[in-house]
Amino acid sequence: MTGISALKVDNLHKSFGQHEVIKGVSMEAQKGDVIAILGASGSGKSTFLRCINLLETPNSGDVYLAGEKIRMKRNRHGETVPADIRQVERMRARLAMVFQGFNLWSHMTVMENVLEGPLYVQKTPKSEALEKAKALLAKVGLADRADYYPAHLSGGQQQRVAIARALAMDPDVMLFDEPTSALDPELVGEVLAVMRDLAAEGRTMLVVTHEMGFARDVSSKTVFLHKGEVCEEGAPGKLFTNPETEQFKAFLSRMN
Amino acid sequence: MDLILEYRSQLVTGTVMTIQLALASLVIAVAFGLLGAWAKLSGSRVARRLALGYTTIVRGIPDLVLIMLVFYGGQVTLNAIGDATGLWGYIEISQFVAGAGTIGVIFGAYFTETFRGAIMAIPRGQIEAGISCGMPRQLIFRHIIWPQMVRYALPGFTNNWLVQLKTTALVSVIGLQDLVYNAFTAGRSTGQLFTFMAAAFVIYLALTGLSDIAFRALNRHYSRGVERA
Ligand SMILES: Nc1ncnc2c1ncn2[C@@H]1O[C@H](COP(=O)(O)OP(=O)(O)OP(=O)(O)O)[C@@H](O)[C@H]1O
Ligand SMILES: [Mg+2]
Numbered sequence: 039m040t041g042i043s044a045l046k047v048d049n050l051h052k053s054f055g056q057h058e059v060i061k062g063v064s065m066e067a068q069k070g071d072v073i074a075i076l077g078a079s080g081s082g083k084s085t086f087l088r089c090i091n092l093l094e095t096p097n098s099g100d101v102y103l104a105g106e107k108i109r110m111k112r113n114r115h116g117e118t119v120p121a122d123i124r125q126v127e128r129m130r131a132r133l134a135m136v137f138q139g140f141n142l143w144s145h146m147t148v149m150e151n152v153l154e155g156p157l158y159v160q161k162t163p164k165s166e167a168l169e170k171a172k173a174l175l176a177k178v179g180l181a182d183r184a185d186y187y188p189a190h191l192s193g194g195q196q197q198r199v200a201i202a203r204a205l206a207m208d209p210d211v212m213l214f215d216e217p218t219s220a221l222d223p224e225l226v227g228e229v230l231a232v233m234r235d236l237a238a239e240g241r242t243m244l245v246v247t248h249e250m251g252f253a254r255d256v257s258s259k260t261v262f263l264h265k266g267e268v269c270e271e272g273a274p275g276k277l278f279t280n281p282e283t284e285q286f287k288a289f290l291s292r293m294n
Numbered sequence: 295m296d297l298i299l300e301y302r303s304q305l306v307t308g309t310v311m312t313i314q315l316a317l318a319s320l321v322i323a324v325a326f327g328l329l330g331a332w333a334k335l336s337g338s339r340v341a342r343r344l345a346l347g348y349t350t351i352v353r354g355i356p357d358l359v360l361i362m363l364v365f366y367g368g369q370v371t372l373n374a375i376g377d378a379t380g381l382w383g384y385i386e387i388s389q390f391v392a393g394a395g396t397i398g399v400i401f402g403a404y405f406t407e408t409f410r411g412a413i414m415a416i417p418r419g420q421i422e423a424g425i426s427c428g429m430p431r432q433l434i435f436r437h438i439i440w441p442q443m444v445r446y447a448l449p450g451f452t453n454n455w456l457v458q459l460k461t462t463a464l465v466s467v468i469g470l471q472d473l474v475y476n477a478f479t480a481g482r483s484t485g486q487l488f489t490f491m492a493a494a495f496v497i498y499l500a501l502t503g504l505s506d507i508a509f510r511a512l513n514r515h516y517s518r519g520v521e522r523a
Contacts, residue, residue, distance in 0.1 A: 091425075093422055127430055128428065130425065130427065133426070135423075137422070143423065144417075145445070155428070159429055189519055200423075207428075
């Protein structure tokens, strides 16, 4: 193993105004890792994930995708900005994101949602993209919903479409931000099942979640964020049975 | 009825003029509206201030005053500047340009608000989904923002257009021979003002009715994914 990690985040800082939300977080995912990110509301989980694909611009710190660093520079106001937006776009195409609120494009059918990235970002030939999209919709159990609009699907179905849309890009790393938090309890299972399959296939995933069962059973590593810092991290088996910090203990007792 | 047939060519040319004016000013208004909405939503404070000034001034002044101001004042002003600087010679602003231009700029202010509201109605998350797929800005605009913006803008757009179509009647005061002008002239010379105004009434109603049908079709097209399939 030469040890180039699929994703590496180095000493990331992010403030909103005076309020520092991420205070130097580092994280490394090898290919096939599933990292579960836990933390109380407001601990900075979403912000951290959004800094990785530059939906938020970090104030400092580096993100490497398969060893390639996302280059940043300072603008004339001294703010950190991407040095090359084309590079950022290329990196984003390899970093799929699944949102809490699904964020499907409401004017496009399920099929059009899944085809959009391959056809217009990756410029995949139509027939090839179509084959793959069909296979992905079958995989998430929605082959018969290809011509539906998002508004006509349940939340669980919409989230599975969003996962298919993310998979269509053949991403190197998938970022999930509380993918089941907006779902009715009876719909959570169907989405988690799809994510378990992805983990079993060896997909590299960062998953912000409140599903302790998923973190414990599926993740290869669990990270507990507290007030913008990594408070505790390690193998889930060890972390869940022997939490070391008071903060993580308190968090776990609140979750159960 | 016979009278109307006798003067039908005046009514037809007037109607054509009205339609031309309405369409030309619509193009101008939409261009100003898109520019204004872009400015109002842009990160540049200067652009936002300019757009705010534009919509505030234009919406606060009667259309008729602006039309006369541009027609009678605009030419004088342009020529004064031309004389003083020697940059251009005598310029004549035609009635059509003054009319269509002024109405277009006036309604651009209303379209600015319509388009701005429509863009803001698009859920931010859908744009973020595009960004996180690596879509470049212009692709996000064409595939995600534009189609949904049109849908959200259509009701306001329809309304603006109908008012704008009727506002073209004001240009008869600067002597442009539109439907109202020609109907009025024919009515006066025959002493049958009521008959010709009734004819104008019916023609305007037909134009707005046709617009309504066209916009309904557009609305159906752009409401995909919203109405029950
Ligand atoms: N765009 C923003 N502007 C200002 N403050 C923000 C912004 N986004 C997040 N914050 C603040 O940053 C902090 C961390 O927010 P973040 O959404 O990352 O938390 P989280 O861990 O994802 O919480 P949750 O579990 O509720 O999703 C919060 O205090 C939040 O108010
Ligand atoms: Mg969050």
